[in-house]
Amino acid sequence: MQDLEIYVRDLDPVRLAMWLEANLDQxxxxxxxxxxxxxxxxxxGRYSDSLIRISVYAEAFGKRFSSVVLEGERLPWDSDLACARSAWRALETEIRCSQGEWQEGDPVQDEKWWRLDERGEQLVVWN
Structure with missing residues (x-):
């Protein structure tokens, strides 16, 4: 089972639904x-004959970011960053995702996240 997670600033539910419809088969x-x-x-949803479960958690990281989690045997993207890139183009708002190297127990102050926005893609500390 694969799972991807991105964080969307000021999530617009209508744009989210359109993005999902454009990237999933059904x-x-x-x-x-x-x-x-x-x-x-x-x-x-369905993608390549695989059931995809989607969970959206409003205000998951502060008041402005919602977490979007996709889980399934097959997903349209192979990494959080690839998913974030697709979401950024469609949702036109700041997207963040893990760089994939942080592990439970690592110091949070050292944790870097990908931030995608009009300035480009950058590794940043969340705060």
């Missing part, structure tokens, strides 16, 4: 509020 369940947890949305 949307089975559009992003829908889930349970009684405010800010949690779930969706499902």
């Amino acid at each position: 949307i089975l369940v559009p992003p829908t509020p889930f349970g009684n947890k405010p800010g949690l949305f779930k969706a499902e």
Whole structure:
């Protein structure tokens, strides 16, 4: 099972739905509020005959960033960064993702993230 996670600044749900529709073969369940947890949305789609589960967590990292997690046997992208690049082009807002080297227990102050915005792609400390 693969999983990708990106963080989207000031997420526009309509643009997110359009991006998902453009990159998955089929949307089975559009992003829908889930349970009684405010800010949690779930969706499902298909890509290359694989079920894709999508979770969106509003205000996951501060008030302005939402986490978008895609999980499935096959995904349209092979890395968080490739997913972030696609999202940045479609969503037209700042996208962040892990560079993939940080591990649980590593000092947070040393953690670098990819930031994609109108200035380009840069490795930055989140704060």
